[in-house]
Amino acid sequence: MTPSQAPDIKVPYSYLKEQFDDPEPILNAFRDQLERCDFTFGRELVEFEQKMAKYAGAKYAAGTSSGTMALTMLLRAVGVGPGDEVITVSQTFVATIGAIASIYARPFFVDVTDDYTMNPNLIEQAITEKTRAIMPVHYSGQPAQMEKIMEIADRHKLPVIEDACCAISAKINGKHVGTFGKGGAFSVHPLKNLNVWGDGGFIITDDKEVYDRIILLRNHGLKNRDEVELYGYNARLDTIQAIVGNYLYDQIDDITNKRIANAKNYDSGLSAPELSQFITLPPRRTGERHVYHMYMFLAEHRDTLLNYLIHREIEAKIHYPIPMHLQQASLEQTVPFGKTDLSRTEEQCKQIITLPVHQHLSKEQINYVITSIKEFYGNKLWK
Ligand SMILES: Cc1ncc(COP(=O)(O)O)c(C=O)c1O
Known part of the structure; x- marks a missing residue:
């Protein structure tokens, strides 16, 4: 398609x-x-x-x-x-x-x-x-x-x-x-x-x-x-x-469980072998309840993927392209900040992307997002 x-x-x-x-x-x-x-x-x-x-x-x-x-x-x-x-x-x-x-x-x-x-x-x-x-x-x-x-x-x-x-x-x-x-x-x-x-x-x-x-x-x-x-x-x-x-x-658990279920569907769709060289999902540790205020992963060709998803009427977002230590407010503030090596943070900010994951999404909408991402990489649409 x-x-x-x-x-x-x-x-x-x-x-x-x-x-x-x-x-x-x-x-x-x-x-x-x-x-x-x-x-x-x-x-x-x-x-x-x-x-x-x-x-x-x-x-x-x-x-x-x-x-x-x-x-x-x-x-x-x-x-x-x-x-x-x-x-x-x-x-x-x-x-x-x-x-x-x-x-x-x-x-x-x-x-x-x-x-x-x-x-x-x-x-x-x-x-x-x-x-x-x-x-x-x-x-x-x-x-x-x-x-x-x-x-x-x-x-x-x-x-x-x-x-x-x-x-x-x-x-x-x-x-x-x-x-x-x-x-x-x-x-x-x-x-x-x-x-x-x-x-x-x-x-x-x-x-x-x-x-x-x-x-x-x-x-x-x-x-x-x-x-x-x-x-x-x-x-x-x-x-x-x-x-x-x-x-x-009274709805907190219901809202949360729906978000978790949506995230699980994304996880399984985006773990497809053909996406493995393009997408890195974060680790999911047992015993932890991640509540998916945001569903994020690292994507190759992130910015073109974002544009493609938006073109497909999928409101993906970037949270956030500039890490806090590189913000103008940090660099210019009168109170200095300290830091150790932040290379992983900086790398993540170049690749991170957020998909809609809220409780009102249907299974069809989630599948549509996954299919769109597969099309993007399968057809090399970043070129
Ligand atoms: C990590 C984090 N800390 C703090 C806040 C601040 O919350 P509020 O917008 O209610 O001030 C937010 C809001 O998005 C946040 O994501």
Whole structure:
């Protein structure tokens, strides 16, 4: 089949229209809240926090205005401040690094493994007398290698903040990500696996001191109406967003399982022998629950493949072509960053590609994507 004969199937990246095609239950809950007018710190926020703590198996959860603010406040809550180094990865969304830089701490980048998450074997050589925390990222929904990371962190008495913004419901041997370190940050931004109607996030922790600090930080550091204990932020999760989160709570496992099933279908289609010289799938380790916020792999001729897929009405994307240490903001920032060799990160950014994997895709759409990729390589369409 040539591209001009492509059937009229669209494989969209976003699924929000389908997901919220019956908004009545949410709108009714909004109306109920409107009667009470408890727009900040309403009872649905408390309900959301209790649900998320229980779901993840953590003692405490606190809603935040975004995943970025959840990360920023967790860093401050464990004592990271100006000039301190935080060991993290460059293979991530900007928010991981923005959170560190915004409190004038310094990112110290280590390279990743073939699963696009922090390589634990590189952490120790990055530790200096200025290191104050380690921040792995469960990138794309793939759990970072937490058991190894925690072993090193514990040995050096360093707190670990988990960037679990893409990884709600991800687990390692049954234990939720975000519960390994001192605290985990999650995002409920519209395109996350659990999503609200705008920005939002939350933290989980078992540490009462960290929790208390977050509660202060997210509300201007106010101890009570009149007394400020420390300077913080306006970084609360709105009650209306908590209403949406509560509505979707019952669907988390269903959403996640559908994404995992779609990813399995991609894995088996893209493991075809004729694709082996063109496509490298990341390793799938047993005992880990990857939740496929993004379905990613490395592709030869990536940019022409991307164009071809878009031409076929498949909304593939690149996350991300430029790693964080090579971004203008890193190169020009006044707070310098540290790094070890990042060649694997740089190589991955040249080849990485993301396919739509959301829960509203049909088997036919997944097959259409796989067929399109096979056609691209089979017919040498990059030439
Ligand atoms: C790895 C990672 N960290 C942090 C964030 C920030 O989350 P938010 O958009 O809710 O601020 C994101 C969002 O995409 C992310 O992917």
